[in-house]
Amino acid sequence: MTSAEVPWRRLSVRTFYLALLRALVAMVPGYLGLVVLNDGSPVWVLVAGSFFGLLGSLGDLVRWQTTRYRVTPDRVEMRTGWLARKHRTVGRDRIRSVDSTARGLSRLLGLRTVHIGSGEAQSSFQLNALDTGHAERLQQELMHGTTRTAGETGTEADSEHAEPETVIARLRRDWIPLNVITVWAPLVVAGPVVGAYWFLRPFGVDLLDYGRGLVDWSPLIVVVAVLVAYPIGIALKAGTFLLEWWNFQLVRVGTPPATALVTRRGLINTQTVSRDDERMRGIAFAEPLWWRWLHLTETKVITTGLGTSGQSPTSTVLPRIRMAEARDLAARILPDGHRPLEAPLRSHPRGALVRRLGWALWWPALLAGALLLFAVSGALPYWAVPLPFALLPLGLPLAVAAYRALGHASTGPYLVVRRGPLTRTTVALQDRAVIGWTFQQSLFQRRGNRIDVGIATAAGERAYHAYDMGVDQALTFALSATPDLAAQFLEPAETR
Numbered sequence: 001m002t003s004a005e006v007p008w009r010r011l012s013v014r015t016f017y018l019a020l021l022r023a024l025v026a027m028v029p030g031y032l033g034l035v036v037l038n039d040g041s042p043v044w045v046l047v048a049g050s051f052f053g054l055l056g057s058l059g060d061l062v063r064w065q066t067t068r069y070r071v072t073p074d075r076v077e078m079r080t081g082w083l084a085r086k087h088r089t090v091g092r093d094r095i096r097s098v099d100s101t102a103r104g105l106s107r108l109l110g111l112r113t114v115h116i117g118s119g120e121a122q123s124s125f126q127l128n129a130l131d132t133g134h135a136e137r138l139q140q141e142l143m144h145g146t147t148r149t150a151g152e153t154g155t156e157a158d159s160e161h162a163e164p165e166t167v168i169a170r171l172r173r174d175w176i177p178l179n180v181i182t183v184w185a186p187l188v189v190a191g192p193v194v195g196a197y198w199f200l201r202p203f204g205v206d207l208l209d210y211g212r213g214l215v216d217w218s219p220l221i222v223v224v225a226v227l228v229a230y231p232i233g234i235a236l237k238a239g240t241f242l243l244e245w246w247n248f249q250l251v252r253v254g255t256p257p258a259t260a261l262v263t264r265r266g267l268i269n270t271q272t273v274s275r276d277d278e279r280m281r282g283i284a285f286a287e288p289l290w291w292r293w294l295h296l297t298e299t300k301v302i303t304t305g306l307g308t309s310g311q312s313p314t315s316t317v318l319p320r321i322r323m324a325e326a327r328d329l330a331a332r333i334l335p336d337g338h339r340p341l342e343a344p345l346r347s348h349p350r351g352a353l354v355r356r357l358g359w360a361l362w363w364p365a366l367l368a369g370a371l372l373l374f375a376v377s378g379a380l381p382y383w384a385v386p387l388p389f390a391l392l393p394l395g396l397p398l399a400v401a402a403y404r405a406l407g408h409a410s411t412g413p414y415l416v417v418r419r420g421p422l423t424r425t426t427v428a429l430q431d432r433a434v435i436g437w438t439f440q441q442s443l444f445q446r447r448g449n450r451i452d453v454g455i456a457t458a459a460g461e462r463a464y465h466a467y468d469m470g471v472d473q474a475l476t477f478a479l480s481a482t483p484d485l486a487a488q489f490l491e492p493a494e495t496r
């Protein structure tokens with residue numbers, strides 16, 4: 001069947017019922033404001049909420065009526081819009097991930113939103129919403145290269161294209177405390193309280209005055225409040241974690257070479273993310289300072305067209321777990337079975353430590369000099385001038401931690417670089433993913449025979465850096481991975 005003969009498909013008819021249900025829910029705040037609370041209190045917030053909720057429901061109806069899509073052997077197309085028509089096309093060879101999510105009311109009606117990611121915002125799009133069966137079959141079509149003809153039924157297609165699964169990891173009970181116990185737990189309670197305070201102010205309810213009337217605040221009471229808020233915050237974080245990671249599974253689907261890494265998770269809002277193994281270029285560990293002391297890490301995959309920064313669901317494949325366990329799972333996540341993140345790393349020259357200690361000393365000194373100018377002019381008292389040096393007990397250890405975080409290695413088909421004082425990131429990138437090198441030296445680095453190295457790639461964050469390497473280290477590092485590409489940076493011995 002040619003591309004022109006492939007029929008256009010519609011979104012699920014259940015989207016129509018979802019829009020009606022949302023409209024009914026949206027009218028409840030307006031009814032409360034205009035009928036129940038019609039006593040002179042400011043009810044515009046409730047009425048505005050109903051108005052925007054009804055507009056959203058109308059948008060759902062228009063989207064259901066005007067959206068069409070089709071999957072051809074070489075591309076995916078979507079037409080949408082009423083007054084302004086849009087026609088989006090993405091080649092199937094450009095698809096980097098296919099995610100499906102189900103939230104709240106959508107899940108109750110058996111609907112999922114499918115997001116087709118190409119690594120570019122202009123060509124990526126989402127189909128909102130398809131019924132669960134069609135969403136799963138569409139994911140299978142796009143990630144494993146199958147194309148269903150118009151005459152195939154869902155049952156026939158499922159039986160013909162059923163893919164074997166290998167379970168890599170499931171949610172474990174001992175992961176829960178690792179992800180919910182934190183020193184910032186009281187802030188989890190403070191956030192909703194502040195939100196409730198500002199929401200209730202228009203209705204004449206002042207939670208601050210109410211709290212003053214109940215308790216005579218003192219430093220002891222504040223300490224007690226924090227101690228009480230701590231277990232409550234941990235309980236709230238535990239609930240949030242379970243809502244997000246409940247029923248988590250990390251599986252490999254398909255038979256080599258057509259395999260994909262799939263994550264499934266969620267309790268109320270479920271999410272399924274598929275990533276083609278052919279586009280996987282490496283793996284990374286992220287270790288914030290507090291986690292590092294506890295030997296905990298978060299695991300991300302590096303894939304062409306997808307970033308690894310932030311909390312992107314397409315890159316994060318494991319929650320916070322113990323380092324030893326993460327290393328074992330990383331070897332199973334990588335399709336080739338290598339263990340590059342366990343390779344010993346080479347340390348960087350001592351000049352890198354001196355540089356970071358200098359930063360920790362110079363910044364307080366410069367700030368103290370600025371305060372001295374204000375003190376001379378009479379704008380500040382002289383006792384404020386040495387205050388920036390109080391940062392030294394924090395800055396000097398961070399400088400040492402930043403130096404100890406530096407490291408690099410070349411092991412098998414992978415390059416490994418590590419950096420970061422507050423969040424130490426260890427990246428293992430395949431040699432074949434390197435598309436360029438950047439070498440940069442400051443004046444002080446030139447005198448110390450050090451250099452910053454940037455590894456350009458089409459995967460993940462597009463560039464990874466190794467700072468303050470020795471010049472000989474940098475050249476050896478580049479030549480070990482891409483000898484032809486790195487050779488252009490070397491001068492023949494006769495000309496040097």
